[in-house]
Amino acid sequence: MAKVTSSVVILSLFLVAMDSATMVLCRPKGVAIWNKMAANQPPFQVHCRKMKFDKKEVIPETTLRSGEGVQWYFNPSFWGTTLYHCWFTWGAKTQDFDVWYDVLMFHMWSNCYQCEWYVTEEGFSQFEADTFHSNPIEHYSWK
Numbered sequence: 155m156a157k158v159t160s161s162v163v164i165l166s167l168f169l170v171a172m173d174s175a176t177m178v179l180c181r182p183k184g185v186a187i188w189n190k191m192a193a194n195q196p197p198f199q200v201h202c203r204k205m206k207f208d209k210k211e212v213i214p215e216t217t218l219r220s221g222e223g224v225q226w227y228f229n230p231s232f233w234g235t236t237l238y239h240c241w242f243t244w245g246a247k248t249q250d251f252d253v254w255y256d257v258l259m260f261h262m263w264s265n266c267y268q269c270e271w272y273v274t275e276e277g278f279s280q281f282e283a284d285t286f287h288s289n290p291i292e293h294y295s296w297k
């Protein structure tokens with residue numbers, strides 16, 4: 155009986171520690187996508203899902219005109235499995251990529267906490283919020 159009790163205590167302590175670590179280390183994150191094209195450019199379409207093949211869309215197909223944006227907030231998985239994938243269409247040009255992902259298992263830091271994607275005529279640049287005057291974290295060109 156003592157072994158069962160000590161196992162229950164150890165398991166309980168482990169679960170409390172994991173829950174506390176999740177609350178502290180997996181703080182809410184956010185993604186924003188902004189149309190930074192010139193005002194005379196046509197808008198582009200974007201839609202995003204939590205995972206590439208997940209049927210639940212985070213952002214249903216949305217048209218963004220110059221200066222407009224969309225954003226969402228979420229709590230990432232403690233296990234490092236959170237992924238948001240977006241598809242973009244601008245006239246005949248397209249592109250799709252992961253706009254937010256956990257880098258490693260148990261990784262509490264992704265490539266940013268508040269990911270800002272700026273879409274221009276040249277492509278997509280990712281910055282940590284309020285750092286868009288520095289070098290981008292990632293960059294993709296239109297296909």
